[in-house]
Every structure is written in C-alpha cells, then in structure tokens.
Amino acid sequence: MYRISLFQILIFTNSFLTGIGAAYSRSTNNLYQQEYPTFSVDFNNLKENKRLLESNSSTMAEALEELKQVADASIKKPMRSVVEKIDIPGIEDKHNFVSMGPYWWPDPAKRNGLPYIRKDGKTNPEVRKITDKTYFNELCDIIQKLGLAYFYTKDSQYAKNAIQRLKVWFLDSKTKMNPNLDNGQYIPGRNTGRMEGVIDTRVLVSLIDGIQLLKTSPEWTTEVDQGINEWFTEFLSWLETSKLGIEASKATNNIGTAYYMQVVQINLFLGKIAPVRRYAINQIPKLLDQQIDESGVQIHEIKRTNSWNYSVLNLNYWFNMANMLEHAGYDLWNFKTANGRSLNTAFENLLSYALKQKEWQDKQLRNVDLTNSFNNLYQLSKGKFKQRRLLFFATPKSYTEFERVYNSRTKGPDRLLNKN
Numbered sequence: 001m002y003r004i005s006l007f008q009i010l011i012f013t014n015s016f017l018t019g020i021g022a023a024y025s026r027s028t029n030n031l032y033q034q035e036y037p038t039f040s041v042d043f044n045n046l047k048e049n050k051r052l053l054e055s056n057s058s059t060m061a062e063a064l065e066e067l068k069q070v071a072d073a074s075i076k077k078p079m080r081s082v083v084e085k086i087d088i089p090g091i092e093d094k095h096n097f098v099s100m101g102p103y104w105w106p107d108p109a110k111r112n113g114l115p116y117i118r119k120d121g122k123t124n125p126e127v128r129k130i131t132d133k134t135y136f137n138e139l140c141d142i143i144q145k146l147g148l149a150y151f152y153t154k155d156s157q158y159a160k161n162a163i164q165r166l167k168v169w170f171l172d173s174k175t176k177m178n179p180n181l182d183n184g185q186y187i188p189g190r191n192t193g194r195m196e197g198v199i200d201t202r203v204l205v206s207l208i209d210g211i212q213l214l215k216t217s218p219e220w221t222t223e224v225d226q227g228i229n230e231w232f233t234e235f236l237s238w239l240e241t242s243k244l245g246i247e248a249s250k251a252t253n254n255i256g257t258a259y260y261m262q263v264v265q266i267n268l269f270l271g272k273i274a275p276v277r278r279y280a281i282n283q284i285p286k287l288l289d290q291q292i293d294e295s296g297v298q299i300h301e302i303k304r305t306n307s308w309n310y311s312v313l314n315l316n317y318w319f320n321m322a323n324m325l326e327h328a329g330y331d332l333w334n335f336k337t338a339n340g341r342s343l344n345t346a347f348e349n350l351l352s353y354a355l356k357q358k359e360w361q362d363k364q365l366r367n368v369d370l371t372n373s374f375n376n377l378y379q380l381s382k383g384k385f386k387q388r389r390l391l392f393f394a395t396p397k398s399y400t401e402f403e404r405v406y407n408s409r410t411k412g413p414d415r416l417l418n419k420n
Helices: 006-012 043-054 058-074 125-129 132-153 156-171 195-201 204-214 222-241 243-249 254-269 273-281 283-291 307-328 343-354 375-381 401-407 412-417
Strands: 098-100 183-186
Touching: 043 058, 043 132, 058 132, 098 125, 098 132, 132 156, 132 195, 132 204, 156 204, 156 222, 183 195, 195 243, 195 254, 204 254, 222 243, 222 254, 243 254, 254 273, 254 283, 254 307, 273 283, 273 307, 283 307, 307 343, 307 375, 343 375
Parallel strands: 098 183
Antiparallel strands: none
16 A cells, blocks of 8 residues: 655644735745745745654654664765766766666667667666766655654764764765766667756755754854855756756756756755845746646646656656745746746646546556545645635535545555544
8 A cells, every 4th residue: 555654744734824925926925034944845834843843743653763773774875976986988087976777778770789779668777877866866855854853852973973874975075976967867779868867866855954954053154054054055056047948948848847846946055035036026937837727737747658747757757846836926826927827726736636537548558546545735734825726625525525536445543644
C-alpha cells in the first residue's frame, strides 16, 4: 500500500487555515514577517504544528517521533559529493554536476551505439552509474528532514550534521559542486549538456527550505551564510544568463515550470524581490497560457508516454511556485490569464480522474494509482483556491470527497495527515 510518512503531518496539518488575497493582489499572508520563512512549505503550518506539540498533542508527538527516527537515520548516512563520480568521456571537471538524459539509449544500428537515440518513458539504467543526481537528491531530502527535526526539537546534532553536509557539497574547495549545470542531461555522442538539465536541480526546493530552518542554529555561522549565499548567487546567474539557462527559460513544458520554480525561490532566498515580481507579471502568466488549455489539460504533458505522471509532476512545480509567489505579494492560486487559463482548472481536471469520475485516456506506460499519486497536490492546495468548478465542491460535505477516498485506503495514524 502507498504510504506517506507520518511526520508529513508536521508539514501539512492546518493548511485549511491558510488563505490568500484576490488574484494577483498583495497577499495578506506575508511570511517575510517571520525571521527565516520557508518558501514552498507553509511556514505558518510549521509554527502552528509546533504550538500543538507544545500543547501536548498526541498526534503531533507521534509524528515527531517518526521524524526523529528518520533524522537519526539520516545523520548516519555518508556525506557525498560530486567529485565521487566515475570519469566520463568529454567531461573533464569533476566538480561539474553531471547527469545523462534518462530516455536515451545506444543505437543498435551503430557499432559503438553512438549517437544515442531517444525512447521516451524508458529509462536507460546507464544513468545510475553517474552518481551526482542520486547523491544530490539524497542531500536535498536529508537537509529538509534535518532542518525540520532541528526546527521542532532544537537538538544541535541535527543542525551540525546538516551544515557539515552543506559545506561538503557547496563550500569545500576539494569537494564542492560548481554552480552550473553545463553537463546536465548530456547525451552520449550528441552533446555534453542540455537545457533539460535544470530539471535535475528541482529538488533544491526542499534543500532551501531546510536551510531556512537551520539558520537559527548557532552552527549557522556568518562564514557559512556568506558561502552559501555566494554559491546560490553564482548559480542564479548561471540560470538567468547562460546559454542553457536561457534556453530553459523559454521551454513551454515542465522544464520551463521547473526553471521558474527555481529562479523564483533562489531570488527569494537571496532577498531579491524585484526579479520575482517581474517574473510574476511577465513570464509566468505567459507560461501558464502556453501549458494549460481552457479545460485544464496540460497540453504538453499529455503527449508524454507517462502522461499522468508528467501532468501531476508539472502541477506540483506550479503549486510550489504559487506558494513561493505569496512571499512577493502575488496570488497565483486564484489568478486567471486573459485567456482564462488557471491552476484551478488544471487541478480540477486531474482531480476528476483521481476521484475516478473519469478514466484517464492518454498514454501511461507505468502502472500508477491515480488517487494516491494525487495526494501531494491535494495537500498543497488545501485552502488555496477560492472558487471550485466541480460539482462535488459545492458544499462543505462534498469538499471532503477526495479526503474520504484517500482515507479509505489508509489506516491508523496516516489518516491524521489531514486537517483535524
């Protein structure tokens, strides 16, 4: 059975209480009033959950115990870096992040297999031989978990371990990653890097939120703060000015969404609000128009061989970005373009399939449980949309339909992931 870890209650609980202002108006929920707010996770939820812990909530206490178990296991894991990868022909700098396009395979018609050919949706196991992506994903997950553990417990062991990992990956001259993706998603025999590489750093969303939660630790020194800010300043410059970064900014599919999700968050992280507002006014509405039709269908993602997966994943990027834009005073949740395109319609389009009101007709090679795979989107959206188009959202009773379906598949404390 699909299972969400109980400690996620420490993130999602109380999200029904969060609401924001009119479409693209100044937000009344300005998290910059907090010292070090998280950007994709609702910081108000974290504070409310901490209050519940202090009020001896048994549900929160149980969730915290699971989080501590995960954090305790995380600090025992080895500290990894980009320089540990194997040698790759044509790529000389070990400090560059390297990943291979997952859907590219040797050409059977060529003796050496070069150049590789594309098989959409079929992952070439060769990609796992290059460890940068695996280690980076693990790092981002660990930093978020240790950040949360420190936020709730103030146990210095979690902060110390997390900050040491950040030093290894970003600051130590012997092991640090160069702030670029010049060799992201390369294809053997074709290139040494592509604009699609920006998708491999989408997990920075979790890492940056984790960093925000670590900043109150005495271990977070001025030297560490300056070093991390310098690295992200350089990486942001690469995203916004390099050839591959500019290409990614023009992508009209999930690559473009992942790109803007990252540049929005990194700008916020560095305290640069003006660029975020420019993106919110100009590029982001245009991207919404390019991706979502009037019925909420994500026109580029449904063309993929795993169309449900890509549609859900892309909307996750959008929802993370919507949370981030609240920090700059914009309500993307309830925004509609001049052509009537919105996140609301995209959400409700997928929700109708998650509730099995309709059968997914587009190509989907991988087996997937639509209801369970939709849960994160549902949790992120709680309390965000002012108006609902689908009939079952017309009354408070029908508003809980998805939660009823989801809870019917879970047992015990997992049901406490939702608002109590």
